[in-house]
Amino acid sequence: MTIKTLSPTDARAAIAAGARLVDIRDADEHARERIPGAMNLPLAKITELPSDERPVVFHCRSGMRTAxxxxxxxSAAGKATAYLLExxxxxxxxxxxxxxxxxxxPLEIMRQVQITAGALVLVGAALSxxxxxxxxALSAFVGAGLMFAGVTGWCGMANLLRVMPWNRREAA
Known part of the structure; x- marks a missing residue:
């Protein structure tokens, strides 16, 4: 079964009619910007979506993750009709x-990783x-770390940035 996409206007009408809006982005992304009333349930925890017969509209930042x-x-929507916010x-x-x-x-962790990795590569190149x-070697080390993260799904830099003081704040 193909999941139907809804335009923002149609999604808003569906939500007004009782559909649930579920943001599948990570908590740090949701804390920085969100659609009022959206439930944040990161993709990694999507199977924890409460069972309900009401339609569900899923969204992310650009629509690529949901698609x-x-x-x-x-599957997570169960018996409810599922839609994607186009x-x-x-x-x-x-x-x-x-x-x-x-x-x-704070900025989303992945944006922090991109900024930090880019800065380290640039500094390594300039110093060399x-x-x-x-x-x-600094640039090579960062490049190898990014490749390792892409292959394994584990990013040491992201894990390090998560424990930095500016990322320990609670979302409002």
Whole structure:
């Protein structure tokens, strides 16, 4: 069975008619920006979705995660009709619908990893050009770590960033 997508306007009408809105993004993403009234149930815990007969509208940031995991989401919805919010929260916002943003929350962990990895590679390259060529090892180490994370699904840098003081805050 193919899961149907709803435009932001149609999704809003479905929610007004009683459908549940479920945000499958991680808690740090949800804390920074969310659709008011959305239940946050990260993809890793989607099987914990409470059983209910009401339709379910799933969303992520851009719609790619929900589309890629459509069979899992359909299964998690059980007997309820499942829908995907076309374009995710980005499309919802562009359609002029309300979003709750808390910019005091830290950036999402994956964005922090991208910024940190990029900075380390850049610093390693600059130091190898201007100080000593052996600094290229820093860039190589970061590149190897990113490849390892991609292959195994375990990212040491993300785990390290999660325990940093700015990421220990509770979501509002």
């Amino acid at each position: 890629a995991n459509a069979p899992l989401l359909t 374009g995710g929260i980005d499309a919802w916002r562009k359609a002029g619908h309300a979003v709750a943003a808390d910019r005091s929350q 050009l201007f100080v000593d060529t052996s600094f290229v």
